[in-house]
Structure formats: structure tokens, C-alpha cells
Amino acid sequence: MRMRKAARVILVGAPGVGKGTQSERLLNRFPQLTHLSSGDLLRHHVKTQTPLGIKVESTIKAGGLVPDELILRLIRSELSTRGWLRNDPPQVMTLAAAASSSQVRPNAMPDANGATFFSEAPSSPSLSVQFSDDPSASFLLDGFPRTAAQAAQLESVVPINLAVSLKTPFPIIFARISGRWIHEPSGRVYNETFNAPQVPGRDDVTGEPLVRRADDSEAVYRARFDNFEKTSAPLLDHYARQGVLWEVEGMSSDEITPKLTAEFERRFCSPES
Template sequence: MRLRRAARVILIGAPGVGKGTQSERLLSRFPQLSAISSGDLLRHNVKNRTPLGIKVEHTMKTGGLVSDNLILRLITNELNTRGWLSGGRPNVMTLSSSAASELSSFDEPAVASRGMDPFLSSLELDPNAGARLSSQASEDPSASFLLDGFPRTAPQAERLDDIVPINWAVSIQTPVDVILERISSRWVHEPSGRVYNTSFNAPKVPGLDDVTGEPLVRRADDSEDVYRARFRKFQETSEPLLEHYAKKGVLWEVHGHSSDEISPKLFREFERRFL
């Protein structure tokens, strides 16, 4: 199934709604979609000691929030490296170019002492750069991606629009009581991250991991009080975000009680829009 135009997709939904499952299924069904995760990009830069990774490593280790400017720079560089933005700045601090390995050998204090700041975003240096990039975002079907982890707020979405406009924002809606029932039945094998659910994906032996036979545990945040607090926080930030994409005419809502109920609806709408 070949796409007729670039799909630039984000999934929005409350914690536990199944965004990860739907992302995996979309990527599997539509191979032209690529996954771009802001978290993965950050971890890759930290692991490979790129200048950007050095910049954010301390912030991540101390539990701080990486600035929107740096996340946007990560995404811009990744898209530019893949050739999905034309007319942009040279490939500096990207993940897949030789520039990343060359810059990663820079000594940060030495760079700073020479008055150069390789971490400054091109959007900071040139306020018109974003508009230029947005106008030249590739519409080739090969430039299709599912963006994970960003944007989470309306201001972030507005900044992202200046770089590459999202053309399908999916709001996944599942009743809170259904999600609470789901997480109350969830057990995990901490060393591997394998997840079980006694309602629909139970372990072969109750309380034990299928592979190792080791005990399963409950996540500390899998409690009703913790979840409801997270849900309230999600509502506060998501409502303006959903409104932003609704005004742009790219918001689509899908309702369902399970991932298996939601996926067919998601596939049909994706095909209607992009095939």
C-alpha cells in the first residue's frame, strides 16, 4: 500500500489508553511510516556523546526538563538528515550524519572558550528559519512519520508547526473507568519490561514471568489515586493541544474500550486520508 502524500502523525491520549500499542500497529501495517521518538533521539545523543547529548545529559540525570528549543533542534536535525526538509541549515548535530561523530569529539569548554555555541538552535539564531523550513517540508510519501513524545502542549505544537506541520492528530478516547480496570490488572517483569494483564494477556503461571519464571510485580504508579492525578494533569495540557489541532482541521477522534476495537477504525481513517 503506497501512500499518496506524506503522513505526519501524532497520537494523543491519556496514560494507559494504548498509544504504544496503536503506534506499533500503525508502523507494522504501513511500512512507509517511520517512528521518530524525542526520547530515543535524546538517549541516542547522550549515549554517543554528541554536543547536544553533553548539553542535556546533566539535565536528564537530575530529573530536569529538556528545553523545547533543544527538543525542536533534535527533531529538526533528524528530519533534515533524512532529507525531509529542504533549504535548511547544514547537517549539524544530527543522528545519522558524520557531523555527529565529528562534533562529538569537540571539547565543550574549548568550544565555549572560542565563543562558539554548537547547541544554539537555528530557530533561535534566525526567527524566520522555522517558516522557511515549514514551507519546504517534503510532501513525498517517503517522508511519513509517527512522532512520539512531542508535542505535549499547545505552545510546543505551535513551535513544531513552524518546522514541520502535523497533518493528522489522533485523539484516542477510552473511558477512565476502563483504563483503571486495565491498569489494576497489569503486572510487569521489571528486568525485561515484559507486561502482562490478567484480563487479556495473563502469564502462563499466575504471578510469574513466562520466560524466566521470576516473580511479577505491580508498578508503583498503577494505583487509582496516582492514575487520577496523572489523568487530571493530562487533561490540563491536552485540552489546549487538542483545540490547537482542531482549529487547524487535522484533529480526529477515535473511541473504543480496547486496542482491538480502536485499531480497525484507526487503519480505515489513515487509509482514507493518505492512501
């Protein structure tokens, strides 16, 4: 299905609601849509041992959190590299230049290539940065933002034009979670109510035993669900104020998918598509 304008999308939903399933189905149906994962960007730099990767790796090993500003710079760098940001003002100062400068801003920070990025964002992004509205500049952003504060910061880089709130009742989601079995070596996931293993308790490929995740207990999942509800409410309010929030409810992924696809087509695809 061909799109007529750029889609800049995030999916918001409780753990186990099926964000991964819906993302995969959107990506398969709309080839112009690109998956952008903040976690993948970070892991790439850790794997390739860029200066940023080394810094992030040490932060993670020490139990720290990667600063939001650093994630924003990674996203902005990725969008600029793809040619999706127009009139992006120069914000990079090389380490060599920084060393020779008589005045280096104290809040400067290293970018993905080891250069120094000034951490403040443009005061009015609409005057300095324009995001391409070409359909090829469409993306599904995964892993960020998770809070209203992060969403507000993201506006200085790129405006989201569809925030999807996926809703499934707690008992239904927990029934999925409680019936889940994992083959740890491969990561293959089974479920007692759908996609059950051919032999109960055994991996279809290797025949090895399946296990349950420690955090699949009701108490642990209830805590995760409640925490999501608290943090997501302000996030959804932010996107409601922006006029881009769309909510969809269903008892299963198969029930949600056609509704989501129809809304996506209505917003981003030509009537004749």
C-alpha cells in the same frame, strides 16, 4: 499498504489508552511510516556522548527539564539529515567560528554535534522551509509535542497533518492498569484480563515473581489522568483550529484499530491501494 502522500502524525491519549499498541499497528501496516521518538533521539546522544548528550545527561541528572527549543532542534536536525526538509536555511555556526567571531548572538545554543545553533526559528517557515510530501517522508512523532505551546513551536519546523485523539473511558483504562503485572528484569508486561501469565504471578519465561508498578494505584493514576486532561485540552484545541484533529473512541485497542486504519487509508493512501 502504499501511501500516496506524506503522513505527519501524532497520537494523543491518556496514559494506558493504548498509544503504543496503535503506533505499532500503524507502523506494521504502513511500511513507509517511520517512528520518530524525541526520547530516543536524546538517549542516542547521551549513549554516544556527543556534546549535546553530555549536556542533556547532566541536565537530567540534576533534575532539570530539557528545553523545548533543544528538542525542536533535534527533530529538525533529524528531518534534515533524512532529506525531508527542503530549502532549509543554514543555521549552524561551528564552535571555532563562534570563538573567532566578534559578535556571537547571546541566545545561541549547541546543536547535536557541538556546533552552535541560533535559537530563533524562521519568521515564516513556509517561505524558507518546505517539508517533502513524498510518502517516504512519513513519520509518527512520539513524545513531542505534549502542550499547545510546544505544538505551536513545532509548526516552525514541520506541520503535523493528522493529530489523533484516542479516547477510552476512565473505568476501562483503569481496569487495564489495575490488572497489570510486570517482570522487572525483562520489562515483560502481563494483564489479568488479557495476556495473563501461564502461572498466576509468575513470568512465563523465567518463572520469576511478577510485581505491580507502584504508580498503578487508583489514586496515582487518577492524578495522572486528570493532569493529562488539563494539558491535552489546549493541545487538541490547537490541532482542531489547524483542521487536522481526528477523534476516535473505543472500549479496547482492537475496537479502535480498524477505525484508525480506515481513516489513515482515507487520508494518505490511494483509492486503489
